[in-house]
Amino acid sequence: MRIGIAGWFGSDNLGDELLLHSLMTNVRAADPAASFVVLCPVPERVAELHGVDAIHMPTLRAAGSAGRNVAVQRALRDCDLLLLGPGTVFQERSPNLPWPGTLPMFARIVAMARTAGTPVAITGAGVREGATPAGRAVLRGIGAACRAVGVRDQRSADHFGKSARAIGDMAYALPLPTVPAPDKNRLAVSMRPLAPEMEAAVLAALTETVRRFTADGWTGAFLPMAYGRDTQGEDDATIYDAAFRDELDLVANPLAAPFSEDNRFGVVLDEWMTRLAGHRLVIGARLHAVLLAVTLGVPTVAIAYERKVLDAFTDLGLAEFVLLPDADADTLHRAALRAAASPEEFRAAAGRVAAQGGIARDFVASVVKGLA
Template sequence: MRVGIVGWFGSDNLGDEILLHSLITCVRAVKENASFVVFSPNPGRAAELHGVETEHMPVLRARGASDRQVAVQRAIKSCQLLILGPGTVFQERSPNLSWPGTLPMFARIVAMAKLAGTPVATVGVGVREGGTPVGRQLLRIVGASCLAVGVRDKRTASHFGPSAEVIGDMAYTLPLPALERADPGRRFALSLRPLGPDVEGPLVATTVGCVDRLRQEGWLGTFLPMAFGRGAHGEDDRVIYERAFRDRLDLDSTPLDGSRPLAGALRDWLQSLATNQLVLGTRLHAALLAVAVGVPTVAIAYERKVQDAFVDLGLSEYVLPPDVDAETLYRTATAAAASTELFREAAGRVAAQGRVAQGFVTALVKRVD
């Protein structure tokens, strides 16, 4: 069986690479010998990380665009199933995109699949907030063209209509290592991403205040870089580290450094993440995977998807807006660190939702096999 997957992979964003790794793992749990072609903005890097065949996304305004269209059409035709996602692939506008964003490209991909006779499904997708009526109508058309629509959250489901099924984030299916919870003392990790200047400046000041207070109380901290901005402006978390935290926190290693195969590096990264007693984060998958391994976590909702995820996990009191003040962040962080049982229960909900997502993928693959 040959499966095509379309998404923001190969850009050195650990969250997106975890999503692709998780989806491939889920498909291979059903069809061990499945092969893949991944359509990516950085196909060479996606191939290096995941060991799969890759193609460029079929953008219209790029050198060699017509040749890309032919290659993409040929690759889609070779597939028994084309999956859109996982991740926030449907975006009308973002800090790096102007309207109409990615929607026309994804509508074109669906049309190319229809022409090729290849069934299409979405798996664990999200829709960025701020859409227009035109965009919402296009999403309905995309949804109606899909064999199955699996989405990340209830808000995204509302964009696709009654056929959409909420399956949660595909990262919830990531196999977790046997966790050794040796007590290394009070340790915390911080994940902070670049944001617009009006938001980033005050949030960095707030976070520095909280971090300094924790350090004064004897906590040791690390900074979790989750993205390095390959081919994407304003996505390198190390910029924030160098600007504000170099003298305060150690820089954590990353599974994307290329020193080891991704699967093994992810296991070690999760093991290390589980040694913390607290995680503070803006990056969605730093926060979600911390919860998955049972670490008390405070998320800062720079986008609606972060708020949605923590509400769905029953952790609404531990997700804060980006204009939070240092005192509130500190009080929420210390309250989270004292609520270990609550987060163990949330880890159980992550595992249960992961089984839902795995079940969706299993049923989808068997349906087209």
């Protein structure tokens, strides 16, 4: 079976790449003979990381757009199924995208798939908040054209109509490595660049909290999740250089590794998750840093820089451990101490993640096997 996947992959964002890896892993579990072609912004990087075919998404204005559109149409004719997502692929506007964002492009991809006779399903995708009435109409049209709609959260599901299901984040369906016992005095921090006013407030609270933990004898690491390849304002190393260089070690993420036929992304990801699990506490303003930490049972405090972070922690029963970006250092420090002292709550949350991952896996299997 030939599977197309369309999403925001190849820009050196660890969250996006682990979602693609999880989706392909679960498709292969349903059909071991499955092959893939990924529609994405940086296809050469996706091919290097994951060892699969990849092509540019169809565009209207970029150089070579006519050739790209022809290549996509040809690829879709060869596919038995097209999956949209996972990740926050439906964005009407964002810090890096002017209106109308990605919605016309994904509507065009769906139309091209229908012309090619290829069924489409949404799998673990999310909708960024702030959709306009026009944007909501486009999303309803995309949903109506899909064979199945399984999205990340109920808020996203509400945009696609009654047939849409909330299946959870595809990160929950990742196969997990065997993890070590945590270091009792090890802290990990992850933070992304934010809008200037929000970034200043978050950094003020976070740097003071880190200072208090290190004064109490903790050691720490900074976990960059994105390196900003072909994407402005996405390089987490800028945050480390500006605020944490003197306090925390910098731990490279799997995207910094050299890749080969025998050392693909999934191998290095397992090694990185094993290191992450060795921390006693994680504080993060990156969605997939905090979700992976919870998945591994690590006590975690999340800073809700976007609604999706608040939704995820609330759904996992961890509402007291997610804070708004204007939380001060005292509030953040108290929440971090509570989390570190409550490992049993996070073991229970890891169990809820595992159950939700089963729902996501079953959804992928039902879509793939439904074509057999």
